[in-house]
Amino acid sequence: MRLLMRPAAAFLLTFLLSLAFSLPARATDGEYIAIRKEGSGRIALIVAPPLAEGGKASSWSGEIDREIRRALDFTGLFNMIPPPMNLFEEGKGGKPALNFGALNSIGAEVFAGGTVSGDPDRVRLTMAAYETFGAKPILSKTYTGSSGDLRALAHAFCADLVQLLTGHRSVFGSSIVFVSNQSGFKEIYSCAFDGSNVRQLTRSRSISLTPALSPDGTSLAFTDYTSGRPALKIMNLSDRRIASVRQSGVSIDPGWRSNAEVATTLSFQGDQEIYLVRTDGSLSRRVTSSRGIDLSPSFSPDGSRMAFVSARYGNPQIFILDLISGQTRRLTYNGNYNTQPSWSPAGDKIAYSSMEKNGEINIFTIRADGSGATQLTSGDRENESPSWSPGGDMIVFTSSRQGQKKLYVMNANGEHQRRLLQMSGEQMQPSWSFVR
Amino acid sequence: MKKSVYGILSLAVLFTAGCSSKNAVAPSGGADAGAGAGVPAPAPVTSVEAGPSGYGFDEYQTGPLGDVFYEFDSSELSSDAQNQLQQNATWMGNNAGASTLIEGHCDERGTSEYNMALGERRATNAKEYIVRLGIPSSRIETVSYGEEKPFAAGHDESAWSKNRRAHFILK
Numbered sequence: 001m002r003l004l005m006r007p008a009a010a011f012l013l014t015f016l017l018s019l020a021f022s023l024p025a026r027a028t029d030g031e032y033i034a035i036r037k038e039g040s041g042r043i044a045l046i047v048a049p050p051l052a053e054g055g056k057a058s059s060w061s062g063e064i065d066r067e068i069r070r071a072l073d074f075t076g077l078f079n080m081i082p083p084p085m086n087l088f089e090e091g092k093g094g095k096p097a098l099n100f101g102a103l104n105s106i107g108a109e110v111f112a113g114g115t116v117s118g119d120p121d122r123v124r125l126t127m128a129a130y131e132t133f134g135a136k137p138i139l140s141k142t143y144t145g146s147s148g149d150l151r152a153l154a155h156a157f158c159a160d161l162v163q164l165l166t167g168h169r170s171v172f173g174s175s176i177v178f179v180s181n182q183s184g185f186k187e188i189y190s191c192a193f194d195g196s197n198v199r200q201l202t203r204s205r206s207i208s209l210t211p212a213l214s215p216d217g218t219s220l221a222f223t224d225y226t227s228g229r230p231a232l233k234i235m236n237l238s239d240r241r242i243a244s245v246r247q248s249g250v251s252i253d254p255g256w257r258s259n260a261e262v263a264t265t266l267s268f269q270g271d272q273e274i275y276l277v278r279t280d281g282s283l284s285r286r287v288t289s290s291r292g293i294d295l296s297p298s299f300s301p302d303g304s305r306m307a308f309v310s311a312r313y314g315n316p317q318i319f320i321l322d323l324i325s326g327q328t329r330r331l332t333y334n335g336n337y338n339t340q341p342s343w344s345p346a347g348d349k350i351a352y353s354s355m356e357k358n359g360e361i362n363i364f365t366i367r368a369d370g371s372g373a374t375q376l377t378s379g380d381r382e383n384e385s386p387s388w389s390p391g392g393d394m395i396v397f398t399s400s401r402q403g404q405k406k407l408y409v410m411n412a413n414g415e416h417q418r419r420l421l422q423m424s425g426e427q428m429q430p431s432w433s434f435v436r
Numbered sequence: 437m438k439k440s441v442y443g444i445l446s447l448a449v450l451f452t453a454g455c456s457s458k459n460a461v462a463p464s465g466g467a468d469a470g471a472g473a474g475v476p477a478p479a480p481v482t483s484v485e486a487g488p489s490g491y492g493f494d495e496y497q498t499g500p501l502g503d504v505f506y507e508f509d510s511s512e513l514s515s516d517a518q519n520q521l522q523q524n525a526t527w528m529g530n531n532a533g534a535s536t537l538i539e540g541h542c543d544e545r546g547t548s549e550y551n552m553a554l555g556e557r558r559a560t561n562a563k564e565y566i567v568r569l570g571i572p573s574s575r576i577e578t579v580s581y582g583e584e585k586p587f588a589a590g591h592d593e594s595a596w597s598k599n600r601r602a603h604f605i606l607k
């Protein structure tokens with residue numbers, strides 16, 4: 001097919017590049033999604049490999065095309081349709097033009113293609129996207145980098161396309177922190193949004209648990225047993241310096257309120273309560289005061305409300321504390337064991353896990369007003385520790401459905417559940433960063 | 437004095453073991469544990485060797501202080517547990533130089549963050565009970581391991597019931 005396209009390449013290149021300079025870098029966010037019907041399913045997308053200008057560029061084209069396809073498919077947002085043979089037709093004056101009739105006839109809603117050129121030090125990837133019905137250009141942008149950055153260039157385009165089509169942040173460039181016992185000890189690791197680029201962040205050889213990245217991605221909060229008891233640690237990821245909370249008792253399960261404050265359960269005053277802690281490890285203030293277990297803070301995007309687990313009425317349920325008014329209300333009423341709240345980036349929903357009488361654990365979402373509880377997993381052992389993607393399209397979670405605990409991702413409605421990464425040992429407690 | 441108290445304790449432990457079916461476990465190495473603690477073993481009462489055995493003692497606890505066990509998602513002390521804690525308090529009262537670390541443990545069911553909190557409540561409830569019996573709190577430390585360090589392998593109630601415990605370690 002590429003052979004067929006080559007004679008047309010020079011003309012199309014001119015056509016696409018002229019668009020690149022004539023269009024704004026990004027169309028209005030949400031404009032496209034606004035015309036889609038609510039719940040109309042995946043977007044039918046055709047991606048053509050970027051046309052190569054020059055010998056070296058042809059190898060870059062293949063790599064960029066593979067990466068764009070893989071990355072867009074990962075989001076679960078698209079139905080990827082192969083490009084038709086007659087992608088180009090004869091346009092005005094005999095010049096080749098995109099054949100929107102053919103694109104429409106095979107059901108494509110969006111087409112993306114472009115050009116790649118330059119030399120190894122400066123690769124230029126120019127990508128354009130069209131709404132096929134009406135042949136309307138919706139995105140055109142040039143990405144530059146070295147030939148070692150092809151994956152990043154591809155992801156930058158994917159990020160722009162997904163943000164344009166959905167109106168919110170994409171997963172591209174985000175990372176996930178998690179716990180694995182691969183080394184024989186539970187240590188903290190990170191990986192890219194798609195499970196690639198796994199890195200070990202701690203080597204304490206004790207028990208490291210419950211990692212959470214600050215909203216700006218510069219600090220990692222977690223607990224470990226290096227002092228002999230579970231203590232909160234805050235690692236500056238740029239220099240790996242670690243601040244500790246030096247209080248007696250335990251520290252359990254931190255959750256960030258802002259880049260400056262993390263909340264965690266501490267028991268140095270006797271009863272377990274949730275406190276706000278500064279990034280230097282100093283205490284800011286206590287936010288709960290009820291007898292019994294208070295645990296697992298997760299904040300609304302504006303930091304004004306905190307979802308948390310409390311066993312104040314016997315068994316664990318999820319509550320919401322309004323930090324402005326000081327009012328606490330119970331969120332979950334179904335089931336006897338609801339834990340691990342995770343507030344969505346849009347602020348409207350909270351994901352959590354619920355244990356059934358037979359020991360099976362499943363992930364639910366519920367609106368912050370307590371309505372609309374929706375079960376996302378079922379019939380497959382323990383599914384727990386939900387954490388939202390930066391745009392709220394996806395949820396990463398732990399599942400023991402194949403025996404050992406492993407990381408999985410799914411769309412926010414529960415569809416498209418699949419393994420995130422292949423790694424030995426068990427993986428658990430994933431936390432998706434909100435940064436790009 | 438020590439000897440007589442210990443003898444009474446041993447009888448109480450044996451009696452408890454006879455009554456408790458739920459968490460009954462095989463007696464193990466009782467004589468070794470008694471010798472290790474520097475306490476002479478009392479004369480055998482039955483064919484079972486004297487020394488720590490019964491409710492709070494199993495292959496995971498062979499020291500002089502017995503462990504206590506819990507129901508799922510509970511840190512409440514059963515009468516067996518209270519009985520064991522009374523015995524532990526008596527021993528600590530008689531061994532004023534001794535201090536202990538109480539580890540709170542949970543079975544693998546449920547979620548690990550909640551189990552970490554539950555394990556701590558198990559340890560602190562056990563500590564508070566002993567402190568109320570007159571043992572200084574400075575001699576008792578607590579820590580929670582949640583579901584991170586189970587004693588018994590396995591994924592059934594026989595393993596779970598062994599893993600829901602406050603575990604006493606002599607320091």
